[in-house]
Amino acid sequence: MIPLIDKTIKKIRLGLASKKAFMPVLLMCSCYLPADQGQSDNPAYKPLRPVFLSVEKALQKGDNTLFEQKKSHLKAYPLYPYLEALSLKNRFFHISQRDIDRFVKQHGKGLPTRQLQNEWLNFLLQQKQWRAYKMAYHKNPVPTPKFECSLGVAYLNTQHPKLAWKKAEKLWLTGSSQHKSCNSLFIAWKKAGKLTQPLAEQRFWLAIDDSNITFARYLSKNITNTPGQKRIEQFWKARDIPWHLAKSGSAEALGSALESTTQYVVKRLVRLNAQEGASLWLALRKTLPLNKTQKDKIDHWLALRLARNLRINYDKTLAQLDPHYQFSDVTQWRIRQALSRQDWPRVNRLIPQLPDKDQQHPRWQYWRAIAIASNPSAIRKTRVHQNIKDQTSDTLLKSLSQERDFYGFLAAEIRDQDVKLNAARTSVNPKDVRRLIRQFDAFDRIPEWLALGRYYEAQSELNRLRPQLSEKQRPLVAWLAKQWGWHFQSIVTAAQESLWDDLTLRFPLPKIDYFQTIAQENKLDTSWPLAITRQESAFHPKARSHKGARGLMQLMPATARMTARLNHIKYNSSRDLYNPAINIVLGTAHLADLKERFDNNRIYATAAYNAGSSRVRRWVKARGNLPLDIWIETIPFDETRQYVQNVLTYRAIYNRLNQQPGNMLSDEETSMLALVSPAENQVSMASPETSFEIP
Template sequence: MTFSISFAADESISTANAYSKDSSDDLWKKDEQVLAKQRAAFLRAERAVWSMDWSDLTEAVNGLGDYPLVPYLIAKKLRHRISLKDEDAIREFLKQYGSAPVARSLRRDWLRYLAKRNKRELYIEFYQPTRSAELQCEYLRYQYEDGVPKDDIFFKLPELWNIGKSQHEACDPLFGVWMKAGKLTEDLVLHRIEKAADGGQHKIIPYLRTLLPDNKRYLADRWREVRRDPANVRHLVRYPGKFPGIEAQILSYGLSRLIWRDEELALKIYSRAQQKIAFSDKQRARIIHRFAIALAIDAHPEAERWLIEASELEPESETMRWHLAYLLKKQDWQSIALLIEKSPAQLTNENQFQYWLARAYDTLGRDEQAKVLYEQLAKGRHYYGFLASAQLGIPHTLNNAPVEADNEILSKIANLPATKRAYELRQLERFYESRLEWVYAQRLLPEEEKTHAAVLSSAWGWHDQSIFTLSREGYLDDVDRRFPTAFAEMMTKEAKKNDIRPEWAFAIARRESSFMTDARSSADARGLMQILPSTARYIESRRVSDKDLYEPNTNARIGNKYLRYLMNKVDDNPLLATASYNAGWGKVKDWLPKNGVMPADVWVETIPYRETRNYVKAVLAYQQIYEDKLNHQPTDTRLFARFTEMTMQSD
């Protein structure tokens, strides 16, 4: 049974009508009515597709006409009880939809089906390059069995084998042949052991150990024990010097982890290790930079010595940033100026260092030098640019330059089959699939047209995709589309209900999710304002379902209530509340200066968590942009003027 689905532009419903300057609202409403009927028919057919025979499916497909999601219906039927008798239908479907997302799952399932039945010729025919190690290995195995030269196959295997975790079992037969041919080297085994120890699955190390000769197996033991507990580096007697380079690598890894757990023990062991172990320049640099940063964060008495040594050894931006933070905590402005002046220009030309050099000059009475740097920074639309404008007492700039859209290009993009599928999937709230289709549609565009995709998704109210597209294309000056007032009525209402500034709530949502309502973080935070289920339960005094957390109204209501909760915890200080939204108010209070006061900009720069530090800077900058947008005062400098006058201190 085969299908031929046509999406000719002159026959299909054009979503572009909604966004063209000459579009008719009445026409768009008519199209939406047609689409609504087709959606309902599609959903009915989709629910029944597994019980349909091919004649029923043909009738359903014909009834749907040009509805964009017809291929999803066909793919679902083909994937259900996949069978060799459907070979021709699958071939035709994959030929028509190629690498489109709608075809990827079908191709994957079909290839797995063919591999299970050892259909070598068909597998090779249908295979396309993929990131799936399972499918790659099956393909390479079939090529090997088909007589492709061994060296051509073996050349591709080290990259597949050398990963820090267990590889898919489909690769085992090919790896066995490769290893039997003597292609697996000791260096490759040791490299994989290192990967497994340093962030990978250390449980595979015992197996990898068996692949080493007897005299090197102790190296695998050392890697594993240091991964499990870096304090094991204290047993220097276990490093006999038989393979000094590898032993030094293990110790440098262990010491670089231990310094974050037990500073005094790490310092003591490194002092002893230097007398026994010949660390390479690279290994020594790794240790010194990690020690310098860890000691600086805790304001250790020896921090400055290590920071200076790290800078002299090999200047590096992260270590220099912590050197700066260490001096800022002491408010040693003379040393701050010297540090930045004497460091390599490729490190100090970043906005961050230029701002602090200006602040140092300002504090030291070098007013003209400070002014020159402030004025240069004030030209930019970023955290340090807004700070510099406030320091000068001049209006900041947004540099707003919207994409100049061509209606013909918009219409062309809107009429791409992948665009129509993306649009319809979004209407059905199948957000993941809709994003796959939308990204695929953009890959089909020439470079000069890709920013138009952001214009189209913005017009749909699909703000996260507009934001991501503009960022991906490096077009950062379309301020209105990059900082939309999404869900404006709802967000404003909930903010005011909780005595929260709406522009702050918008800034939080923009930073948290870019207004992606179904966003879910690795920490399990969910929805518009990225609420943890545990936070929602605490704020609401009841369990809140996952579905409700992905519902924008519920998420915004809980998110703004949580902002008010945090404000109450930190004496209505929005800067502390912003940091608390990211890191928790308990940690934030611990970061306040224990003695004396500290300027707010200095405090932000010395927040020990990089994520929270960058988060606070971003939210402040976003809040300034939203103040301009909501209050229609693009020269308003009050937010950063207040910020530059604020000081921080413990209760």
């Protein structure tokens, strides 16, 4: 059990006041929040957990003595198979495939078996027991590059060259480097004369398609025939001098490699100089013998890249690349360009160019309503809903305001209504749950891992189990996860199974009293940091992003150090960020810092929490005079735009769940929406000659 947070936390003073006066060091105690145990804390297993941990530790050191002493006592414990697997691993020199088969028969093909099989295959590889490896792999395949390559080597060493060459050819055809265990297989394959020139050249172009230039240079050594060498020579020339593609004879010399070369060269030049790259492609597309599908592929990529640039008017180029509005995502960005200029007639013309399905999306229903209602000569009223003069616009907004999403909530704000939650709990039959638990042993092991705070193992168990579940069984996982206090998984599974209306699964309220205390100390409303946490980690205390952000509120270590220093919060190392109490204190303080940094603008602060302050400052400088809803819609990064919309929406939902007023925006924020912002707040776009930078 994680120790309860000390009562001295009540004395914490964070936020603006902490920067103006000396404060005692915060979090003097070793403060942790209690884990949400739910039904995962089975009292019958509680005395067995310390025994399990001590035996596991001994086995990991290679000592089986304690396991032999305690195994009869632990056999009824759900995690016992992991101990038995570790015991077998320690005795690999003294066991055979029969012992592995016996384990599989007894415990099934769950995660303990998968982990044991990985170790067994690695052992057989180290011992070069090729026949045993081949037998073990076929009994319980582990299709990773390492083990697949090793299977080819096993075929080679057991006099099955045809199978080895077939495996080598399959593994060869990739645009990136293979696992090092493939090296000996590829060497033997080449030595046997099985690497044909078409295969050698095919892999070169796969590397080019992946923009893996260094690897492509290495692969070019395998291409020895004259036609292949000429195609590669033409590629390098075009890479160095893009307009070389326009020369007579270049396309013929490239032959089947024309598409790969053209895509690579055009994309590379556009990234260096958008205007020149666009000019090159518009010239090439008239002369190169590419089919419509090939041309459309480049048209789409280039049009989308240009359309996303809100600082430069590429309307004429876009009209050439996509004259018939066949690329929906490009059309959506053309609408955003029109929004950034507040060109409402153009918005009205462009939205009907979207496919019918996209037109019905709440996003474009909202902007259709605003475009219809927006009239620069109209008298602006104090309350937005009084300004809606067009009945079609009013009808659209009225319909939208019934929806539970960002645009529905915006429509509700405009109409001065509370947001609609439209919640409905999922009906669960207890008999189905009991039947599910009896069918799969993993449902005994998962809550035990959670009780031990071992989220990685719990997630690995579920990942291994999920493909075996039926369509009827999968939604039950969300309900079980909620009972276990595993909020992350209840949220994820509810989304995977489209349980959109069950807000008890999708919007849990863990640590709500603690969030309230810390938010109040920072002069923030509770629902805002709660919504940030819901978006950042879905309440996963051990979450870590690929960039290194950690914990509930996904703080980078450098940000945590800076926030701790500014707010006089005790912080020792990045390991502290996996402590929920410290993470919430630091994350909420950082949010308060951002709010102050952006003059109390909650929307800018939310964007900065995701994209960083410097980037948001640039966006504010470029488009800060736009109405608030247009500014959000024209955030250049899809991730950040969705992030801001989600956080605002989640905050409104949490407000309602906490019996607070159901508004997404404050009165001041509502007054900054497009329908009440002065019409003269329009921005001009630079001509293509003035700037080539693409955000």
